[in-house]
Amino acid sequence: MQSYAIRVEYDGTNYVGYQVQPNGPSIQSQIEKALQLMAKLPKDQFIPTIGSGRTDSGVHAKGQVVQFDYPAEIRPENLLRALNSILPDDIRVNAAALVAEDFHARYSAISKTYRFVVNNERFPDPFTRLYSLHHPYRCDIERMQEAIEFIVGTHDFTSFCSTKTDKTNLVRTIYEASVTYDAPHFIFEFKGNGFLYNMIRILVGTLLQIGDGLKPVDELERLLKVMDRNEAGPTANGNGLYMMEVGYSEDPFSGPDAYTL
């Protein structure tokens, strides 16, 4: 048995989310099916995988990291090629590596970076409708840029976490948070040590309210204090969200036992 990690990008449109669920196809189930086929396992056996974190239905990824033990030795390049030839076109492995036995895709992660793309045109764009949230209102980026600063640092993010969470410690540290305008899109970027269930989508939903002038610029400061999900803005649709990068103290995809597209 050897431990491998792959870096995966996907269009989440046609999936119930990253994680295996009974109600439809998931990214994880597609990867596990591909591994089962590669390893020629019988139908009742499969290779369990560990993702760095879940993504919701419709949410995309450019750098999800997935780990598993494979029953044979295989060169990372061959692993990448074999998986990509089996996986559907909306999932692509862009790096593969042999990793140490103590590497853990989730627990070894020290940071995660997410992006959220908002299309600010009057009418939805047929070609980016699946890859950005459509928000046709006059929205002031300077208000959002001022507001987003309040979340940088270590805070209890109860107000920005779905009440369906199974976590009890809702304290997280945000290292960087920014919003820029690249016509016609607002691009939000968040880097932190971890993110709660729906956290970025609720943050973006609230930031857009601030940009629209519906909420004051210091609204996020107030919300961090009140610790009540009901006080925050709506959960923005997941189609604008991308898991961009998972950080590890040692990048598993830059060593000699790695292959990158």
Place this chain on the structure above:
Amino acid sequence: MQSYAIRVEYDGTNYVGYQVQPNGPSIQSQIEKALQLMAKLPKDQFIPTIGSGRTDSGVHAKGQVVQFDYPAEIRPENLLRALNSILPDDIRVNAAALVAEDFHARYSAISKTYRFVVNNERFPDPFTRLYSLHHPYRCDIERMQEAIEFIVGTHDFTSFCSTKTDKTNLVRTIYEASVTYDAPHFIFEFKGNGFLYNMIRILVGTLLQIGDGLKPVDELERLLKVMDRNEAGPTANGNGLYMMEVGYSEDPFSGPDAYTL
């Protein structure tokens, strides 16, 4: 009755093509349904539309032109807004204009410009898979650039026309034809006075064979002479094709009776 023209962009992925067909939803049927709703017509009445030309299943448009008579006076901006609020997200009207009675979306057109996008990466890109043809082979752009010159001018394009065509005159004039590389995509552009059924898709299928070294650089010259569809390359998948622009001696969308997004 007033005559209007609209300029329409669409993601053709979920449609059987531009034109109404019994086997599924078309762009035209969506537009006619929207007009019927706007004009509050009874179910058995509809507003017939004329498109500048058909596009096949999966083919996209940035500048399809559609014309119709509307039973009430309506400002172009209001027409555009009303249609966009009814149409699905994969179809967007980006210009609307009042046009003279003798304007005809098809017969008044003096040129058409098409683009074909080819992704030359090793594995399909999850985010552009619906909007480009995936061609993972080592493909020499200089060979294609040399080859594409042969089709500029007036020729009989029988070799590059589906045998299912209902046309008898297969002579067309190509004003401009080019291929450029914008990593990782080859971008083919064709401007002509008209194009035959599957013509661009067969041209691209053949040009890629030339780029791959499977056919000689002067292959298009030979194919223009032999006038036999079976001698040309395969019909490239429509997902890389875009109807970009329809030219008229007077641009209907630049006058005072026009509104552009």
